[in-house]
Amino acid sequence: MAFNFWEAQRKARSRTSFYVLVFILLTLAVAAGAEWAMRAIDTEDYNPPFPLIGLIFVCLTFIVALFQYLMFRSQGGSYVAESVGARRVDPAYATLEEQQLLNIVEEIALAAHLPTPAVYILEAQEINAFAAGLTTENAAVTVTRGCMQQLSRDELQGVIAHEFGHIYNGDMAISLRLAAMLMGFYFVLYLAMRMMQLSNMQRSSGGRKNSGGVIVIGALILAAAGSIMWFAGSILKATISRQREYLADACAVQFTRNPNGIAGALKKIGGETVHDMPKSGMAISHMYLADTSFFSDLFATHPPLPLRIAAIEGKTYMPDEWKQQP
Amino acid sequence: MSTTMIVIGIVALLAIWLIALYNRLVGMRNMVKNAWSQIDIQLQRRYDLIPNLIETVKGYMTYEKGTLEAVINARNQASAARKAIEQSGGPTEGSLKELIAAESTLKGSLGNLFALAENYPQLKASEPMQRLQEELSSTENKIAFSRQGYNDQAMLYNTAQQTFPAVLVAGVFGHHPADLYQVTDAEARKAVKVAF
Numbered sequence: 001m002a003f004n005f006w007e008a009q010r011k012a013r014s015r016t017s018f019y020v021l022v023f024i025l026l027t028l029a030v031a032a033g034a035e036w037a038m039r040a041i042d043t044e045d046y047n048p049p050f051p052l053i054g055l056i057f058v059c060l061t062f063i064v065a066l067f068q069y070l071m072f073r074s075q076g077g078s079y080v081a082e083s084v085g086a087r088r089v090d091p092a093y094a095t096l097e098e099q100q101l102l103n104i105v106e107e108i109a110l111a112a113h114l115p116t117p118a119v120y121i122l123e124a125q126e127i128n129a130f131a132a133g134l135t136t137e138n139a140a141v142t143v144t145r146g147c148m149q150q151l152s153r154d155e156l157q158g159v160i161a162h163e164f165g166h167i168y169n170g171d172m173a174i175s176l177r178l179a180a181m182l183m184g185f186y187f188v189l190y191l192a193m194r195m196m197q198l199s200n201m202q203r204s205s206g207g208r209k210n211s212g213g214v215i216v217i218g219a220l221i222l223a224a225a226g227s228i229m230w231f232a233g234s235i236l237k238a239t240i241s242r243q244r245e246y247l248a249d250a251c252a253v254q255f256t257r258n259p260n261g262i263a264g265a266l267k268k269i270g271g272e273t274v275h276d277m278p279k280s281g282m283a284i285s286h287m288y289l290a291d292t293s294f295f296s297d298l299f300a301t302h303p304p305l306p307l308r309i310a311a312i313e314g315k316t317y318m319p320d321e322w323k324q325q326p
Numbered sequence: 327m328s329t330t331m332i333v334i335g336i337v338a339l340l341a342i343w344l345i346a347l348y349n350r351l352v353g354m355r356n357m358v359k360n361a362w363s364q365i366d367i368q369l370q371r372r373y374d375l376i377p378n379l380i381e382t383v384k385g386y387m388t389y390e391k392g393t394l395e396a397v398i399n400a401r402n403q404a405s406a407a408r409k410a411i412e413q414s415g416g417p418t419e420g421s422l423k424e425l426i427a428a429e430s431t432l433k434g435s436l437g438n439l440f441a442l443a444e445n446y447p448q449l450k451a452s453e454p455m456q457r458l459q460e461e462l463s464s465t466e467n468k469i470a471f472s473r474q475g476y477n478d479q480a481m482l483y484n485t486a487q488q489t490f491p492a493v494l495v496a497g498v499f500g501h502h503p504a505d506l507y508q509v510t511d512a513e514a515r516k517a518v519k520v521a522f
Binding site for chain 1: 364453456457460461463464467468471472474475
């Protein structure tokens with residue numbers, strides 16, 4: 001497979017739109033399924049003139065997702081970095097190590113033709129990094145202390161270039177949109193659970209039995225629909241995220257013209273035994289340089305490290321002319 | 327009657343074409359200048375750092391006068407070449423070749439200096455020295471990364487001048503091909519991978 005870098009980038013983009021389209025269709029199908037199930041199970045008490053439960057499901061999800069997305073968008077990269085406890089590097093008081101980090105960020109900004117983002121350091125021993133922010137103007141790059149202590153200059157440069165790759169490809173906007181959708185489904189699931197709890201309490205206090213039954217069945221169906229979509233959405237988000245990782249790795253080589261930097265950093269991550277990224281960062285694990293907290297391949301937001309290193313060293317996803325270089 | 331109309335029409339079209347070409351070439355020249363200024367800032371920064379470097383190492387490397395002088399001379403030569411480009415209004419007609427040659431000498435003499443500095447553990451460990459080394463390698467990287475962007479712009483500008491029919495009037499409008507900032511492959515790789 002002779003992959004061309006630009007071709008691969010274009011393909012990844014159109015594949016993403018395809019997945020998102022499938023996802024939206026799936027949402028509508030599940031909504032229709034919920035409506036059908038509700039009518040089939042409770043023929044006596046549930047007969048509104050329009051698909052009530054399907055509409056509740058779709059509207060609730062999209063409203064919550066929109067709200068969540070607008071919130072993400074207003075926050076910017078710095079907010080995300082600070083929310084996991086990272087500290088901004090002040091150029092006036094930078095130590096030698098921090099100055100090197102700032103210099104590398106400026107170098108890659110030049111190579112990528114992007115504005116210089118805010119730079120944050122997270123006090124963790126694990127080698128990790130992430131970029132956040134929906135636009136190139138309010139992006140922020142965060143690296144861990146472990147990154148700076150354990151990586152060589154070239155490797156750190158590769159890591160920063162990988163994060164610039166995410167900014168360059170607009171990956172943050174895509175993953176935040178998907179995360180917002182997941183929040184929508186999660187909210188429906190949560191609401192349905194609460195409804196069941198409430199109607200249970202009502203029933204035990206001797207309320208009207210019949211209307212309680214409709215609500216319990218409705219809530220059950222909403223909970224089922226919510227969890228199906230939450231499940232499917234998680235897989236989708238992870239799938240898209242994995243593809244974007246390969247592209248960001250390729251960008252890292254494109255910007256630095258040095259495959260050994262990012263490959264060396266990934267190898268060091270592979271040999272690591274400490275894992276101390278803050279738990280508060282779990283929700284943004286898809287943004288990390290490497291996500292070691294996965295439970296199965298299906299939900300992993302990152303491809304396995306050996307595959308990524310092989311892709312870099314085998315120059316998959318890269319322009320053909322680079323393959324001739326030793 | 328109709329012949330005059332046709333002649334007037336042709337002249338008008340020609341004038342419109344000339345104006346468009348003129349504006350396009352000026353726009354491209356400005357892009358080249360802008361791309362060059364990215365490199366220029368870094369070159370200037372490097373030439374400013376070198377006197378600090380000499381000041382820092384002088385106290386330790388008292389017996390290496392020759393090496394230090396070689397660095398100072400190379401720096402002055404490169405700095406002069408940069409100024410010449412600035413005064414001529416951009417890197418055209420071979421003025422960049424001089425700078426590239428001077429830069430290459432400077433790189434060599436700096437390499438010698440840093441190799442010798444290995445023999446002075448106290449100097450190597452001192453914070454000002456480490457900071458200077460970091461700053462110098464970062465400016466080196468920035469020059470390397472800006473070079474690609476500059477060469478792309480220069481290439482576009484040159485092609486626009488050299489293609490027919492623009493080639494007939496480009497010279498009259500005061501456009502000359504911009505020099506490309508080309509270094510040999512081995513050198514380019516060395517520049518990106520400066521690790522002291």
